[in-house]
Amino acid sequence: xxxxxxxxxxxxxxxxxxxxxxxxxxxxxxxxxxxxxxxxxxxxxxxxxxxxxxxxxxxxxxxxxxxxxxxxxxxxxxxxxx
Ligand SMILES: [Zn+2]
Numbered sequence: 570x571x572x573x574x575x576x577x578x579x580x581x582x583x584x585x586x587x588x589x590x591x592x593x594x595x596x597x598x599x600x601x602x603x604x605x606x607x608x609x610x611x612x613x614x615x616x617x618x619x620x621x622x623x624x625x626x627x628x629x630x631x632x633x634x635x636x637x638x639x640x641x642x643x644x645x646x647x648x649x650x651x
Pocket of ligand 1: 577578581604608610611
């Protein structure tokens with residue numbers, strides 16, 4: 570089993586909405602936070618997702634298809650530049 574294996578950045582992105590909604594299992598949340606503690610990029614991503622959710626209201630996984638995720642990431646990069 571790979572229980573001890575850290576999340577990748579891609580996996581963290583996939584889990585971020587569930588994390589923010591408190592929907593992760595304790596095990597997944599633990600792995601999420603272990604990755605987060607060592608990855609400034611994902612810390613930034615999480616913070617930006619938090620802000621986006623505040624802007625849009627509640628987000629569910631169904632509301633974020635892959636296209637929208639890409640658009641959000643693009644928007645984050647644009648914000649950073651501005
Ligand atoms: Zn990461």
